Amino acid sequence: MSPLTRAVALLAVAMAAAAVGRAGAQATGPDDPLYHARGAWGQAHDDQWALKRIGFTRPGQGPSAWDLAAGATHPVIVAVIDTGLDYFHPDLRRESVWRNPSETPNGRDDDGNGYVDDLIGWNFVDGDNNPWDIAGHGTHVAGVIAAATGNREGIAGINPQARIMPLKVMNFVGRGRASGIAEAVFYAVRHGARIINLSLGGRQLSRTEQQAVEYAHRKGLLVVVAAGNLGADTVDYGPAGARGAFTVAATGLDDRPAGFSNFGQAVKLAAPGVDVLSLRARRTDFVLVTGVAGYRAGDSFVGPQARYYRASGTSFAAPLVAGVASLILSRSPGLTGTQVERMLMMSADDVEVPGWDQLTGAGRLNALRALAAAPDRYLLAKVRAIRPTREGGRTVIQVHGTAEGNDLASYTLELAKGTAPERWTPIGAEQAAPVADGLLGIIPLREITSRGTWTVRVVVRDRLGNQREGRGTLNVE
Ligand SMILES: [Ca+2]
Ligand SMILES: [Ca+2]
Ligand SMILES: [Ca+2]
Secondary structure, three states, X not given: XXXXXXXXXXXXXXXXXXXXXXXXXXXXXXXXXXXXXXXXXXXXXXXXXXHHHOXXXXXXXXXXXXXHHOOOOOOEEEEEXXXXXXXXXXXXXXXXXXXOOOOOOOOOOOOOOOOOOOOOOEEOOOOEOOOEOOOOHHHHHHHHHHOOOOOOXXXXXXXXXXXXXXXXXXXXXXXXXXXXXXXXXXXXXXXXXXXXXXXXXXEOOOHHHHHHHHHHHHOOOEEEEEOOOOOOEHHHEEOOOOOOOEEEEEEOOOOOEOOOOOEOOOXXXXXXXXXXXXXXXXXXXXXXXXXXXXXXXXXXXXXXXXXXXXXXXXXXXXXXXXXXXXXXXXXXXXXXXXXXXXXHHHOOEOOOOOOEEOOOEOOEOOHHHHXXXXXXXXXXXXXXXXXXXXXXXXXXXXXXXXXXEOOEEEEEEEEEEOOOOOOOEEEEEEEOOOEEEEEEEEEXXXXXXXXXXXXXXXXXXXXXXXXXXEEEEEEEO
16 A cells, blocks of 8 residues: 555545534634744744734734634645645644545546546655655645634634645755656646645756746736745746746835845735744755755744744745735635735735835735635736936936736826835826836936936825825936
């Protein structure tokens, strides 16, 4: 009997138990001990501070995303393309693991998809049906999304209706081939995933990764990608820099960008990525494997029998976003991936520079506001580049970027001296036509009256009176 055959047998038993044991824990808030704990590793903040920061606050402490989560009843498949999953973890309900409805463990490819006995996903590293996690990274990611909430054990997860589809593409040291990632993306699309979480990447974006991400996005999936941890621009990073990726940067306890987090035009949103507590896959210690200086074996273990694990990285910011996105779809399964993306961006807490910025995108994830967001209220203002150019024999400054919205009324360009200006000078007339990553307008050189730093902003307005801005700076020497 293969390990997976045994796994499925247990799945059936566990599901029956879960159906009986599921209580209305949401009314009083989750009873998971680590959700309420603080200082498990000697730190001054709550053990699950990241979850609380995005809006899953303790009931009685103001409006909480738990209140809105209660109406999320539809199962949503979330493909976690990673190092696999410890599907026996005691704080993961068996019903939270996807089950291929058209496959039985009989040594045959019942559903004709090219994978024999792919009961809960696939292991693209070893080419077998057991996506067991021997590294721990994928289990940590999955736990952020779907750890059992309200079971008096360990941590709280975001969405009990998430169905984790573990697609193993990375080996013990977190390495994987682009072709394996692409195959996993196609598998996720084909088997009904609404969301893909890709907490992986490296320097240079391969064509294979680009095509896979774009394909999934075109098929209506939300492809959440970790920005990466090199403190570098995602323009040279894959798959975070891919068109169609919903790229997530990491913020810290102070809601400022984490120093390790990648940044760039691809960043859509930020989420807490420092000291994120989640599930530990048995016999794993992945921070040790990544070779962080000064790390001693077991330093990241948390909780009874070291069943939990804390880690920092954009890898753990991304699943907070994927988890909240899945919760939105569990409440409103009719929404499109694009609508969910916009709800997440429009509801984010604006941190850093006002408006969209390349360190945090639209801002830090706010689950409470995202769940309540209007699906069709969308405005985006972005300045991508400000560059001097010759035009008709004189020098002008071109401003490139985006000004768009579903009910756009107009946009304007404004200019001011300094980096935190209070008074702005409008440049040119109001424009009515949207611009998607193109030329927003031109600043005549005569407007730049002194050396130093100037800030340019584009302000977009819709017909309901909502307004958004995006900024960029220009250094004049
Ligand atoms: Ca099959
Ligand atoms: Ca079979
Ligand atoms: Ca729990």
